[in-house]
Amino acid sequence: MTQIWDFPGGIHPLENKHQSTARPLQFAGLPERLVLPLQQHIGSPAETRVMPGDKVLKGECLADAIGTLGVPLHAPTSGTVEAIEKHPVPHPSGLLDWCIALIPDGAETWAELTPLSDYKQRGREEVLAHIRDCGIVGLGGAGFPTNIKLHPPKPDKVNTLVLNGAECEPYITADDTLMREKADEIIAGMGVMAWLLEPERCVIGVEDNKPDAIHALKAATGDTRIEVVTVPTKYPSGGEKQLIQILTGLEVPHGGIPADIGVMCQNVGTAVAVSRAVHRGEPLISRITTVTGQALGQPGNFEVLLGTPVRHVLARAQLDETRLERLVLGGPMMGYTLQADSVPVVKTTNCVIAAAPGELDEPPPEQPCIRCGACAEACPMELLPQQLFWHARAGEFDKAEHLNLFDCIECGACSYVCPSSIPLVQYYRFAKGEIRSHRSEQLKSDQARQRFEARQARLEMEQAEKEARRQERAKAAARAKSEKADAPEDKPTKPSDKTRPGPATAVEAALARKKHNQTGSGP
Amino acid sequence: MLWVVIACLPGLLAQTVFFGWGNVINVIWCIALALGAEAAILRMRDKPVGFFLRDNTAAVTGLLLGLALPPLLPWWVSAIAVFSAIIMAKQLYGGLGSNPFNPAMVGYALVLISFPVAMTTNWAVPGGLGNGAPGVLDTLAAIFSGQQTAVDAYTMATPLDVYKHDIGARIAAEVRQHPSFGNGIAKGWEWVNLAFLAGGIGLIYLRIISWHIPVSFVAALALMSLAFGSNPDQYAPLSLHLLAGGTMLGAFFIATDPVSAATSHQGKLIYGAGIGILIYLIRTWGSYPDAVAFAVLLMNFAVPFIDHYTPPRTYGHKKPKRGIAPRT
Numbered sequence: 146m147t148q149i150w151d152f153p154g155g156i157h158p159l160e161n162k163h164q165s166t167a168r169p170l171q172f173a174g175l176p177e178r179l180v181l182p183l184q185q186h187i188g189s190p191a192e193t194r195v196m197p198g199d200k201v202l203k204g205e206c207l208a209d210a211i212g213t214l215g216v217p218l219h220a221p222t223s224g225t226v227e228a229i230e231k232h233p234v235p236h237p238s239g240l241l242d243w244c245i246a247l248i249p250d251g252a253e254t255w256a257e258l259t260p261l262s263d264y265k266q267r268g269r270e271e272v273l274a275h276i277r278d279c280g281i282v283g284l285g286g287a288g289f290p291t292n293i294k295l296h297p298p299k300p301d302k303v304n305t306l307v308l309n310g311a312e313c314e315p316y317i318t319a320d321d322t323l324m325r326e327k328a329d330e331i332i333a334g335m336g337v338m339a340w341l342l343e344p345e346r347c348v349i350g351v352e353d354n355k356p357d358a359i360h361a362l363k364a365a366t367g368d369t370r371i372e373v374v375t376v377p378t379k380y381p382s383g384g385e386k387q388l389i390q391i392l393t394g395l396e397v398p399h400g401g402i403p404a405d406i407g408v409m410c411q412n413v414g415t416a417v418a419v420s421r422a423v424h425r426g427e428p429l430i431s432r433i434t435t436v437t438g439q440a441l442g443q444p445g446n447f448e449v450l451l452g453t454p455v456r457h458v459l460a461r462a463q464l465d466e467t468r469l470e471r472l473v474l475g476g477p478m479m480g481y482t483l484q485a486d487s488v489p490v491v492k493t494t495n496c497v498i499a500a501a502p503g504e505l506d507e508p509p510p511e512q513p514c515i516r517c518g519a520c521a522e523a524c525p526m527e528l529l530p531q532q533l534f535w536h537a538r539a540g541e542f543d544k545a546e547h548l549n550l551f552d553c554i555e556c557g558a559c560s561y562v563c564p565s566s567i568p569l570v571q572y573y574r575f576a577k578g579e580i581r582s583h584r585s586e587q588l589k590s591d592q593a594r595q596r597f598e599a600r601q602a603r604l605e606m607e608q609a610e611k612e613a614r615r616q617e618r619a620k621a622a623a624r625a626k627s628e629k630a631d632a633p634e635d636k637p638t639k640p641s642d643k644t645r646p647g648p649a650t651a652v653e654a655a656l657a658r659k660k661h662n663q664t665g666s667g668p
Numbered sequence: 669m670l671w672v673v674i675a676c677l678p679g680l681l682a683q684t685v686f687f688g689w690g691n692v693i694n695v696i697w698c699i700a701l702a703l704g705a706e707a708a709i710l711r712m713r714d715k716p717v718g719f720f721l722r723d724n725t726a727a728v729t730g731l732l733l734g735l736a737l738p739p740l741l742p743w744w745v746s747a748i749a750v751f752s753a754i755i756m757a758k759q760l761y762g763g764l765g766s767n768p769f770n771p772a773m774v775g776y777a778l779v780l781i782s783f784p785v786a787m788t789t790n791w792a793v794p795g796g797l798g799n800g801a802p803g804v805l806d807t808l809a810a811i812f813s814g815q816q817t818a819v820d821a822y823t824m825a826t827p828l829d830v831y832k833h834d835i836g837a838r839i840a841a842e843v844r845q846h847p848s849f850g851n852g853i854a855k856g857w858e859w860v861n862l863a864f865l866a867g868g869i870g871l872i873y874l875r876i877i878s879w880h881i882p883v884s885f886v887a888a889l890a891l892m893s894l895a896f897g898s899n900p901d902q903y904a905p906l907s908l909h910l911l912a913g914g915t916m917l918g919a920f921f922i923a924t925d926p927v928s929a930a931t932s933h934q935g936k937l938i939y940g941a942g943i944g945i946l947i948y949l950i951r952t953w954g955s956y957p958d959a960v961a962f963a964v965l966l967m968n969f970a971v972p973f974i975d976h977y978t979p980p981r982t983y984g985h986k987k988p989k990r991g992i993a994p995r996t
Binding site: 153270319386390396397398399400510512513514515516517518519526527528529531532543544546548549552565666 | 719723725763764765766787837878927929931932936975979980981982983984989993994
């Protein structure tokens with residue numbers, strides 16, 4: 146039995162996972178139109194390389210990666226590019242962003258794929274570049290480019306590779322389904338990652354509420370040295386920092402990354418994507434999304450092509466419009482209310498909840514904080530949620546930052562236990578946003594000040610040089626004047642004078658000067 | 669909050685059994701006044717009255733005052749205590765959650781200092797119901813019409829008071845002859861305290877309060893008594909400290925008010941222990957026989973300081989950030 150550790154705090158919300166695990170994984174089908182946001186990851190948006198009207202094949206690159214953190218975007222199916230337009234994307238505010246709209250032709254014709262099955266004979270850089278070219282990002286939620294994560298900065302050495310199959314958030318069973326149905330691909334993907342990183346230990350952490358997934362993984366690991374570790378069900382055990390703490394007893398240092406302590410954590414879905422990219426050459430064009438909630442007739446897990454409108458998958462799960470009270474993207478703890486059902490499923494969409502009345506109601510009105518401290522006991526990061534709340538509300542952002550506001554992982558455990566129903570996480574997001582915008586303004590004004598000071602210094606220097614030259618000229622003039630006074634018959638001897646004296650006069654002048662000096666300084 | 673009310677009932681029952689109807693009448697009177705005062709101020713502050721009354725905190729403040737005040741205290745003294753608790757200590761500081769001091773204890777301390785005679789002589793003889801103690805009507809008359817003569821024969825000082833004043837001149841066995849002690853530790857009081865202890869343990873069991881404050885409170889008081897007052901001919905004994913006066917009511921129901929207490933576990937331990945130590949110091953060397961209110965209020969002053977110096981160590985940090993954020 147592998148040793149595991151506990152993390153402080155945490156909560157046990159109602160799991161509500163059984164609704165979506167009753168049916169096997171289904172394909173969500175081809176929608177009439179796919180909408181593919183150019184930015185589905187952390188980093189710069191991809192740069193489109195197609196034009197409206199272009200015919201594309203399934204798996205063909207539609208947009209190129211830009212910058213170090215960029216990843217490309219691929220066509221989830223064959224069809225015609227209809228438009229490149231602004232369209233609502235998954236975001237709490239209902240934000241519009243640039244998207245490629247694709248009309249499927251129904252033929253599902255694949256582009257030519259280039260697998261790297263012989264990756265062990267290739268260089269690491271080549272494999273990492275292949276992973277990037279396949280558009281792979283972390284599928285656990287943040288969408289960080291996987292090739293960057295798999296290439297930790299130098300002296301860090303990854304000793305422990307962790308696959309995150311905890312899936313602690315209520316309702317969501319996408320990773321559970323993946324582990325039950327695609328355990329072999331998970332192990333294959335982990336094999337590629339392990340080849341890249343050469344860790345001493347490979348662990349898959351799964352919460353004990355998923356016995357079937359644990360069983361499937363154990364069967365798939367066979368005689369590999371991959372450990373499948375059962376961890377107790379407690380939210381948020383699937384948080385990267387918490388899972389690392391559970392499996393290794395180590396804490397990721399403040400401001401650092403897991404590789405600093407020799408650990409790397411990848412989502413199980415990401416492992417499958419890596420496996421498909423390397424072994425089959427398939428780019429990331431689909432993902433498993435849990436579609437659940439009491440407003441659905443047939444909730445379940447669906448293999449969804451990226452860009453499929455949420456509306457389409459809801460229809461596939463037999464949405465009863467009359468029972469729909471609230472649409473949530475992500476889980477009930479960390480997700481947000483969706484403004485429109487036209488937004489597409491993207492690389493990080495793990496769950497859509499169509500909640501019926503009384504299921505995921507908006508919290509009751511906020512009451513005053515009574516300083517009970519329940520939030521601090523629930524906080525897995527051992528922050529002081531209550532004090533952070535006071536400071537965030539009072540606009541004392543420096544004090545909130547002093548109390549480690551930026552270590553908050555926004556898991557929502559504090560808001561969940563708050564007897565006064567205070568939406569604490571929203572206050573922290575607000576405070577973080579304010580601090581970040583203040584910092585960027587500060588940076589801008591610092592740069593402006595530096596530019597101004599540099600200009601000021603340059604002008605002063607020029608002025609000083611000018612002044613020096615002027616004084617030089619004045620001195621010379623005064624000298625010439627005094628000489629003129631001494632020898633009034635002499636012509637002006639200033640070198641800049643237009644009537645420059647000839648050699649003879651110059652000699653005379655020099656002699657006269659010498660004579661004058663001798664008489665002047667003699668006893 | 670409703671559970672707090674329910675957990676108080678055993679204590680109230682014990683008070684009624686041993687001291688008559690006074691506390692029940694006090695509790696009803698104080699709750700009514702507290703709700704009325706809260707509603708009036710909320711209306712003046714343009715706050716939703718029903719929304720805030722439903723949190724039951726005003727009712728609990730009234731309840732705690734009704735339990736803590738002497739059973740035969742004249743109605744207007746209780747009224748002053750309730751009004752100063754709700755209006756001054758709570759609403760003028762910004763209402764629920766914003767009060768630095770425990771409202772009930774502000775009210776209690778204010779009337780204790782202002783009306784010391786009324787506050788120390790209106791404890792009923794712990795004879796008990798049906799044992800010659802005044803009935804409901806006589807008690808009502810005593811409280812509301814000032815007909816104290818009808819009940820004068822039934823009031824006396826508290827055991828803590830008697831012990832404190834008599835032990836200087838006599839030995840423990842002689843002091844214990846006073847009727848307020850009865851045959852037990854302190855007649856009636858020990859049952860009242862045990863009933864509050866039982867209710868408090870229930871609250872801990874239900875996770876409505878954490879164990880930290882009551883345990884450190886009682887432990888500190890006990891340790892102080894063992895360390896400084898082991899001679900019963902000189903100082904009140906440990907049993908009297910724990911089971912007479914307001915010890916258990918204070919430890920489980922008053923000091924645990926989260927708004928005015930420290931927040932971290934470590935902070936709560938310090939806060940509770942501070943109250944226990946102060947109670948012992950004031951009871952033994954101060955001029956008041958009981959000291960829960962003063963000790964709680966003094967530690968309320970210390971709460972911001974305790975909170976600043978007892979933060980937990982955040983994940984990924986080497987050590988906790990103590991003290992106040994440096995000025996930038």
